[in-house]
Amino acid sequence: xxxxxxxxxxxxxxxxxxxxxxxxxxxxxxxxxxxxxxxxxxxxxxxxxxxxxxxxxxxxxxxxxxxxxxxxxxxxxxxxxxxxxxxxxxxxxxxxxxxxxxxxxxxxxxxxxxxx
Amino acid sequence: xxxxxxxxxxxxxxxxxxxxxxxxxxxxxxxxxxxxxxxxxxxxxxxxxxxxxxxxxxxxxxxxxxxxxxxxxxxxxxxxxxxxxxxxxxxxxxxxxxxxxxxxxxx
Numbered sequence: 001x002x003x004x005x006x007x008x009x010x011x012x013x014x015x016x017x018x019x020x021x022x023x024x025x026x027x028x029x030x031x032x033x034x035x036x037x038x039x040x041x042x043x044x045x046x047x048x049x050x051x052x053x054x055x056x057x058x059x060x061x062x063x064x065x066x067x068x069x070x071x072x073x074x075x076x077x078x079x080x081x082x083x084x085x086x087x088x089x090x091x092x093x094x095x096x097x098x099x100x101x102x103x104x105x106x107x108x109x110x111x112x113x114x115x116x
Numbered sequence: 117x118x119x120x121x122x123x124x125x126x127x128x129x130x131x132x133x134x135x136x137x138x139x140x141x142x143x144x145x146x147x148x149x150x151x152x153x154x155x156x157x158x159x160x161x162x163x164x165x166x167x168x169x170x171x172x173x174x175x176x177x178x179x180x181x182x183x184x185x186x187x188x189x190x191x192x193x194x195x196x197x198x199x200x201x202x203x204x205x206x207x208x209x210x211x212x213x214x215x216x217x218x219x220x221x222x223x
Contacts, residue, residue, distance in 0.1 A: 004159075035212070042203065043160070043213040059212045090159050098207070100148060101167070107159030 002026050006091050006108035013081045013115045021076040021111050023091030029106070031094040032074040033058070034066065036087040037110075043090060049074055050097040081115045088112050119211070120204045125218040128198075134191040136217055138204035141185040147207055149180060151189045153200040154216070160203060163189065194221045 007022045025032065033048035035058075045058030049068040063085060065077040074093075078085060089111045096102040121139045128134040140149060148167050152160040164171055164178045166187070171178045177190040191198055203216040 037157075042215045045210070045212045048210070056210075058210065088157060092159075100146070101165075103148060103150065103207075104162045104165065105150075105152070105160070106162070109159055110157065112157075 004091055004093055004106050004108040006111050008111060009109065010112050015082060015115060017081050019078050021089055023074045023108060024072050025093040026072065027093065028071060029093035029095050031097045033092050034076045035090045036060065037090065038087050083115045086113060086115045120206060120214060122204055122214065122217045128194045128219060128221050130196060130221055130223050131193055134194045134219060136189040136202050137186065139186045140206050143184055143206050149187050150205050151178065152203045155200045196221050196223060
């Protein structure tokens with residue numbers, strides 16, 4: 001199994017540009033989520049999804065859009081990039097949608113984004 | 117939703133046990149405690165989880181107090197490769213990870 005795959009691994013954008021970070025999992029997990037991690041800080045939840053067609057906001061959703069048209073894919077869109085969005089982005093998935101005994105999160109390797 | 121509190125940092129000698137505490141006083145009866153670690157800037161890695169019984173796997177042991185308001189992750193024989201940030205969380209959705217505990221294992 002590939003697990004959780006994120007692309008691209010590195011990206012440099014100019015202010016105002018838009019882009020999509022891709023996330024795919026092959027474990028048939030219902031729950032998927034996006035986090036950002038700034039230097040020296042923990043992971044902050046941006047958006048999450050408990051199944052195809054269902055998304056919700058996390059702690060820091062502004063400036064980001066998501067959609068979940070399939071169980072496998074959960075792309076994160078930056079509509080108009082700002083320097084404050086320079087960060088490392090992690091996608092994660094889980095079998096369970098609400099924690100519990102099977103709430104183990106599987107993480108991707110991260111996407112490092114720089115906005116100039 | 118339950119939140120957790122952890123010490124900011126701790127040091128441990130190589131070969132000794134590392135005991136990492138976590139407080140989760142508002143945990144609900146059906147919420148599990150999960151532990152992850154993050155080495156350098158890699159994606160966090162799952163370590164162990166539990167509900168109310170103590171748990172052990174090849175990586176660590178998890179001790180949960182009887183009232184479930186706190187837990188301790190035990191790395192029985194810490195190695196230099198265990199240097200990482202360790203996160204304790206009690207629910208996956210709607211919550212960010214806190215800053216965790218930065219564990220430094222010293223030779």
